[in-house]
Amino acid sequence: MASVWQAARVAATTTTIFAEMSALAVATESVNLGQGFPDTDGPDFMLDEARMAIATGINQYPPGRGIRPLRQAISDHCRRHYGLTYDPETEVLVTTGATEALAATILAFVDPGDEVVALEPFYDSYAASIELAGGRRVGVGLFGPDFRLDHGELAAAFTDRTKALIINTPHNPTGVVLDRADLAEIARLAVQHDVLVICDEVYEHLTFDDAEHLPLAGFPGMRERTIRISSAGKTFSATGWKIGWALSTPELITGITAVKQFLTYVSGAPFQPAVARALNEGDDWVEFARRELQGKRDRLAAGLREVGLEPVIPRGTYFMSTDVRPLGYTDGVEFCRDLPARCGVVAIPHQVFYDNVEAGRPYVRWAFCKQDHVLDEAISRLHQLAEPRHRAREAARPSPV
Numbered sequence: 020m021a022s023v024w025q026a027a028r029v030a031a032t033t034t035t036i037f038a039e040m041s042a043l044a045v046a047t048e049s050v051n052l053g054q055g056f057p058d059t060d061g062p063d064f065m066l067d068e069a070r071m072a073i074a075t076g077i078n079q080y081p082p083g084r085g086i087r088p089l090r091q092a093i094s095d096h097c098r099r100h101y102g103l104t105y106d107p108e109t110e111v112l113v114t115t116g117a118t119e120a121l122a123a124t125i126l127a128f129v130d131p132g133d134e135v136v137a138l139e140p141f142y143d144s145y146a147a148s149i150e151l152a153g154g155r156r157v158g159v160g161l162f163g164p165d166f167r168l169d170h171g172e173l174a175a176a177f178t179d180r181t182k183a184l185i186i187n188t189p190h191n192p193t194g195v196v197l198d199r200a201d202l203a204e205i206a207r208l209a210v211q212h213d214v215l216v217i218c219d220e221v222y223e224h225l226t227f228d229d230a231e232h233l234p235l236a237g238f239p240g241m242r243e244r245t246i247r248i249s250s251a252g253k254t255f256s257a258t259g260w261k262i263g264w265a266l267s268t269p270e271l272i273t274g275i276t277a278v279k280q281f282l283t284y285v286s287g288a289p290f291q292p293a294v295a296r297a298l299n300e301g302d303d304w305v306e307f308a309r310r311e312l313q314g315k316r317d318r319l320a321a322g323l324r325e326v327g328l329e330p331v332i333p334r335g336t337y338f339m340s341t342d343v344r345p346l347g348y349t350d351g352v353e354f355c356r357d358l359p360a361r362c363g364v365v366a367i368p369h370q371v372f373y374d375n376v377e378a379g380r381p382y383v384r385w386a387f388c389k390q391d392h393v394l395d396e397a398i399s400r401l402h403q404l405a406e407p408r409h410r411a412r413e414a415a416r417p418s419p420v
């Protein structure tokens with residue numbers, strides 16, 4: 020229950036479905052395909068570098084914008100992969116994960132009453148940060164079964180109150196990777212309406228088949244209005260390190276830094292040299308991890324098909340979606356709440372990522388960034404879904420003593 024002292028501004032911000040489902044996973048000893056974190060570590064040389072940093076005294080406040088070698092590595096990485104140049108002195112800010120970069124950006128530029136357009140379903144921190152800033156979020160739906168961006172709907176979302184656009188590609192939870200035509204249309208509308216564009220690109224390297232991640236900042240008219248946000252968490256399998264970054268013009272980075280200094284001041288000193296090294300030397304490791312992940316995607320997709328759940332094959336991220344209606348459910352929340360008791364697996368319902376709850380109702384999200392034996396165990400347990408629902412519920416009920 021909410022405290023009587025709770026600020027009205029955050030009254031709607033409650034415990035997330037991730038916390039609820041992760042607690043359920045522990046209580047029922049379920050295989051957790053809910054929360055999106057890998058169960059293996061990043062490259063050894065990166066882990067060694069962090070250990071060495073701690074052992075050699077890199078444990079006090081680093082510079083507010085991040086250590087120079089990391090800012091240089093972020094800038095070099097961006098030039099090497101996308102041909103985009105950012106000055107490490109004035110155009111790069113190291114943050115406490117992408118989450119802080121997103122929050123600081125939204126708090127820096129969104130005033131009460133401003134509208135922020137975001138692709139829906141959206142990553143939950145967008146809604147919370149927009150609310151903290153007093154802004155109003157406007158969703159543009161990516162709807163199942165193919166989750167494609169509707170250019171007409173996007174154009175219709177702009178009003179004279181639109182201040183910013185949040186674009187997440189590759190997209191969590193749908194796995195959509197926006198293509199050149201989508202990005203060109205987004206750029207055209209952003210320039211036409213003169214809005215800021217916040218690009219969440221944390222899955223930039225997790226793309227499959229022939230999908231290519233294209234940064235929106237590279238499109239005409241976008242460099243000066245775009246904040247590129249990413250982090251080491253997904254790319255280098257280190258979600259707990261919380262080293263992220265924002266890239267933009269000196270003016271925009273100065274505005275974000277002004278907020279960041281009062282949120283966290285600085286970010287994880289010993290992890291910074293380690294991430295710098297990973298960005299400089301880790302391209303081969305990232306390519307290897309990406310191929311492995313594509314194999315895991317295909318492994319889970321085959322398993323879900325075996326139990327009657329046809330997956331929407333993602334072109335990026337480490338999430339896959341299925342419609343649960345073939346298994347007799349109409350509501351993903353009901354399905355996800357039943358699943359641990361029925362077969363000992365946890366997934367996340369899509370509707371928690373939507374304002375338009377109806378649009379997300381029948382879909383659930385499965386994370387496949389897990390070791391093969393974990394995915395195999397989950398698939399083997401999911402075969403129990405063939406059992407009638409009432410029998411599984413009876414089995415889960417505690418017996419009287």
Ligand SMILES: Cc1ncc(COP(=O)(O)O)c(C=O)c1O
Nearest residue numbers: 116117118142191221250252263
């Ligand atoms: C779309 C998206 N953006 C941002 C984040 C958070 O990134 P970080 O852990 O670097 O704060 C996540 C994490 O799941 C995410 O899925």
